Amino acid sequence: xxxxxxxxxxxxxxxxxxxxxxxxxxxxxxxxxxxxxxxxxxxxxxxxxxxxxxxxxxxxxxxxxxxxxxxxxxxxxxxxxxxxxxxxxxxxxxxxxxxxxxxxxxxxxxxxxxxxxxxxxxxxxxxxxxxxxxxxxxxxxxxxxxxxxxxxxxxxxxxxxxxxxxxxxxxxxxxxxxxxxxxxxxxxxxxxxxxxxxxxxxxxxxxxxxxxxxxxxxxxxxxxxxxxxxxxxxxxxxxxxxxxxxxxxxxxxxxxxxxxxxxxxxxxxxxxxxxxxxxxxxxxxxxxxxxxxxxxxxxxxxxxxxxxxxxxxxxxxxxxxxxxxxxxxxxxxxxxxxxxxxxxxxx
Ligand SMILES: *Cc1c(COP(=O)(O)O)cnc(C)c1O
Numbered sequence: 264x265x266x267x268x269x270x271x272x273x274x275x276x277x278x279x280x281x282x283x284x285x286x287x288x289x290x291x292x293x294x295x296x297x298x299x300x301x302x303x304x305x306x307x308x309x310x311x312x313x314x315x316x317x318x319x320x321x322x323x324x325x326x327x328x329x330x331x332x333x334x335x336x337x338x339x340x341x342x343x344x345x346x347x348x349x350x351x352x353x354x355x356x357x358x359x360x361x362x363x364x365x366x367x368x369x370x371x372x373x374x375x376x377x378x379x380x381x382x383x384x385x386x387x388x389x390x391x392x393x394x395x396x397x398x399x400x401x402x403x404x405x406x407x408x409x410x411x412x413x414x415x416x417x418x419x420x421x422x423x424x425x426x427x428x429x430x431x432x433x434x435x436x437x438x439x440x441x442x443x444x445x446x447x448x449x450x451x452x453x454x455x456x457x458x459x460x461x462x463x464x465x466x467x468x469x470x471x472x473x474x475x476x477x478x479x480x481x482x483x484x485x486x487x488x489x490x491x492x493x494x495x496x497x498x499x500x501x502x503x504x505x506x507x508x509x510x511x512x513x514x515x516x517x518x519x520x521x522x523x524x525x526x527x528x529x530x531x532x533x534x535x536x537x538x539x540x541x542x543x544x545x546x547x548x549x550x551x552x553x554x555x556x557x558x559x560x561x562x563x564x565x566x567x568x569x570x571x572x573x574x575x576x577x578x579x580x581x582x583x584x585x586x587x588x589x590x591x592x593x594x595x596x597x598x599x600x601x602x603x604x605x606x607x608x609x610x
Pocket of ligand 1: 302303304305307330334375376377378379408409410411441442443444452453539
């Protein structure tokens with residue numbers, strides 16, 4: 264049906280397509296301005312292209328990351344035409360390294376969140392507050408690529424603290440970019456929030472048109488952001504429902520599956536939080552564990568069931584974790600697993 268994408272209903276003229284989500288984003292993040300593109304890789308490319316072409320961008324060697332799917336910070340930097348200035352060592356960087364690099368003018372100091380790996384042992388990085396202070400003294404802006412960019416604090420759910428967008432803005436980042444579909448829990452999108460003059464320069468860059476978000480993305484993103492504004496994210500956005508699920512509730516669901524399927528055992532296990540964020544982090548859960556002579560054949564049969572059921576194998580057992588099954592899908596799951604188990608008994 265019709266939806267108002269970029270028509271100004273008040274004035275009766277063409278408006279701005281992303282104005283609605285931009286308002287939500289500035290209210291949630293505390294930033295002056297916002298802009299939405301197709302994905303965060305696009306957001307980084309746009310920021311570097313629009314703000315740092317042929318100019319120096321300072322970044323620590325601890326942060327020259329590969330996210331997967333071909334996204335490598337040094338390669339994106341090269342593509343944008345920005346001049347990479349790497350500082351520090353693989354495991355450590357100090358404020359003095361930033362100070363030395365900023366002796367010469369730079370367009371940006373970039374920070375990239377590790378997202379999907381950890382450096383352990385003899386390692387250290389500089390805080391964003393310190394980086395921002397140093398950069399601003401030298402006349403450079405700070406771009407913080409947060410990757411996941413949570414708006415809620417993961418620590419309140421027993422996970423490691425994932426840096427939030429609000430924290431980066433408060434710490435002095437001039438521009439923060441993050442994904443719409445990682446811990447935000449919305450559609451694929453790249454979200455940029457930060458200082459208005461920088462956002463305006465990006466909006467005017469030719470790449471902005473090439474990377475623009477479509478109306479389905481903007482509608483889904485607005486719906487997602489409204490939950491954060493209303494304080495209903497934890498109860499209404501699937502990724503947060505899953506993270507917030509209590510072990511007791513998960514045990515009850517696994518027990519109900521066991522009763523429905525008439526097979527398996529309810530056992531304590533760990534759920535892994537994935538999606539390129541919170542590496543190594545797990546949450547306590549309860550699973551329905553199915554012992555079968557050929558677990559690989561059963562998981563394959565489950566994958567071919569419609570709707571497909573994705574299980575995992577641990578210690579020769581097939582595990583089903585209620586945490587990742589949406590409320591309202593229990594019946595379909597019980598029917599599917601029962602059917603597949605029956606088929607594997609017959610074959
Ligand atoms: C995931 C990630 C990206 C890419 O984001 P997409 O939305 O998947 O394009 C870029 N930078 C960091 C640090 C990331 O974690």
